[in-house]
Amino acid sequence: MATPEAELQRFGPADAAWLAAHAANASAEALIAHVLSDRAWGRVAVVSSFGAESAVLLDLVAEVDRRVPVLFVDTGRLFPETLAYARELASHLRLSDVRWIRPEPQELARVDGKGLRWSYDPDGCCAVRKVQPLARALLAFDSWISGRKRFQADTRAGLAKVEADGARLKINPLADWSPEMLRARAAERRLPPHPLVAEGYPSIGCMPCTTKVLPGEDPRAGRWRGWDKTECGIHTPPGSEPAF
Ligand code: SF4
Numbered sequence: 001m002a003t004p005e006a007e008l009q010r011f012g013p014a015d016a017a018w019l020a021a022h023a024a025n026a027s028a029e030a031l032i033a034h035v036l037s038d039r040a041w042g043r044v045a046v047v048s049s050f051g052a053e054s055a056v057l058l059d060l061v062a063e064v065d066r067r068v069p070v071l072f073v074d075t076g077r078l079f080p081e082t083l084a085y086a087r088e089l090a091s092h093l094r095l096s097d098v099r100w101i102r103p104e105p106q107e108l109a110r111v112d113g114k115g116l117r118w119s120y121d122p123d124g125c126c127a128v129r130k131v132q133p134l135a136r137a138l139l140a141f142d143s144w145i146s147g148r149k150r151f152q153a154d155t156r157a158g159l160a161k162v163e164a165d166g167a168r169l170k171i172n173p174l175a176d177w178s179p180e181m182l183r184a185r186a187a188e189r190r191l192p193p194h195p196l197v198a199e200g201y202p203s204i205g206c207m208p209c210t211t212k213v214l215p216g217e218d219p220r221a222g223r224w225r226g227w228d229k230t231e232c233g234i235h236t237p238p239g240s241e242p243a244f
Contacts, residue, residue: 043143045144051082051205053182072101086100112125122224152203155230202219210222
């Protein structure tokens with residue numbers, strides 16, 4: 001008997017390779033337009049943290065279709081500025097289907113009842129507050145678009161524009177964009193910046209796990225500073241999340 005996950009299987013590595021080959025020389029705009037308009041790629045969502053560099057991807061998506069579902073994981077630990085920015089940017093771009101995804105209350109109470117799991121088990125905290133809520137939300141979709149870029153960290157240097165992500169495809173239209181390209185597009189389009197960028201936060205996650213970054217540091221150096229952790233887990237292979 002097929003598992004629920006197997007029943008949802010729409011795409012695999014061969015599909016990712018096919019789309020990657022066709023996207024190799026495509027602009028981000030063209031890749032986004034193709035994925036959102038060609039029904040072959042199924043139900044597509046955009047996943048956004050409404051962080052420091054989220055505006056450009058969301059603007060590119062809005063140019064194609066403002067009704068595309070945008071999944072925003074509100075971990076319960078985000079900066080108030082991020083919550084306000086999510087509302088501001090969604091309104092500015094007239095995105096009509098931003099979905100605030102939250103942890104499941106009973107699971108959160110069981111795993112992180114005191115709200116301090118981040119301080120001794122950030123992987124477990126990310127799992128219950130980010131990875132699992134997003135995984136549940138993505139069950140309704142066949143493909144998703146992420147805003148990751150290669151320049152953001154050494155761990156992302158080899159990022160492909162298209163990846164197989166379990167049962168789905170994950171598309172990274174901005175993978176080969178530089179900081180200069182992002183700044184130019186944001187300026188050209190007069191996109192509102194996240195207010196914390198001007199205060200020294202080039203990468204913005206949850207409040208307890210984000211610090212300012214010094215000149216010359218990796219843009220993500222302020223994330224989980226002091227821990228041997230560089231990703232929250234939503235971009236690691238399915239099945240590798242911690243179990244409780
Ligand atoms: S970034 Fe920190 S607070 Fe947010 S979910 Fe992960 S460990 Fe928890």
